Amino acid sequence: MVSIKSRQGVSEATGYLISLPVMYIALGLFVVLAWWFWTLAANTAGVSQGALTSGMGLDGEARRRQIVAAALGGFAQPYRDAQVQQDERWVMVSVEHSYPVLGLMIDLDEMRVRARSFARREGFYGLPGGEWE
Numbered sequence: 001m002v003s004i005k006s007r008q009g010v011s012e013a014t015g016y017l018i019s020l021p022v023m024y025i026a027l028g029l030f031v032v033l034a035w036w037f038w039t040l041a042a043n044t045a046g047v048s049q050g051a052l053t054s055g056m057g058l059d060g061e062a063r064r065r066q067i068v069a070a071a072l073g074g075f076a077q078p079y080r081d082a083q084v085q086q087d088e089r090w091v092m093v094s095v096e097h098s099y100p101v102l103g104l105m106i107d108l109d110e111m112r113v114r115a116r117s118f119a120r121r122e123g124f125y126g127l128p129g130g131e132w133e
Contacts, residue, residue: 032101036111042066042071043079043115050082051117054091061083064093079113092118 046067054060061082069076078097085092094116101111 032111036113037080039072039075039113040115042068042076043095043113044117045071046079047082047095047115047117051091051093051105051119054084054086054093055121057122060091060093088121090118090120092116 010092025068046064049067050060050064052060061084064082065080068079078099079095080095081098082095087096092113094113096112097110098110099119
């Protein structure tokens with residue numbers, strides 16, 4: 001119990017009241033950055049596997065969606081569609097999404113998740129006569 005007439009015990013209560021919001025802000029920042037890193041890593045892995053699978057002539061978009069859905073669960077919806085560019089010799093898959101980060105009723109900034117992977121198609125460099133290198 002803190003006595004109003006006494007100065008004893010006041011600094012501990014003041015220190016607690018000051019450090020508690022600072023701790024919650026730091027914890028919130030840590031959680032937001034950890035979630036951003038996790039979504040970035042999941043999309044990078046998905047895009048990489050999707051490009052490699054497309055380069056082998058299989059359905060790379062299904063593989064990419066499978067990896068992202070396994071890592072993010074229900075939060076994978078914004079990353080459902082990817083941009084796929086293809087040519088005779090290469091495949092490029094990219095994902096880009098940004099979302100706002102809200103804190104203390106103030107729009108702090110937006111977090112951007114971008115992932116892109118480039119893979120060559122297997123078998124485009126066949127030699128005359130059907131032989132491979």
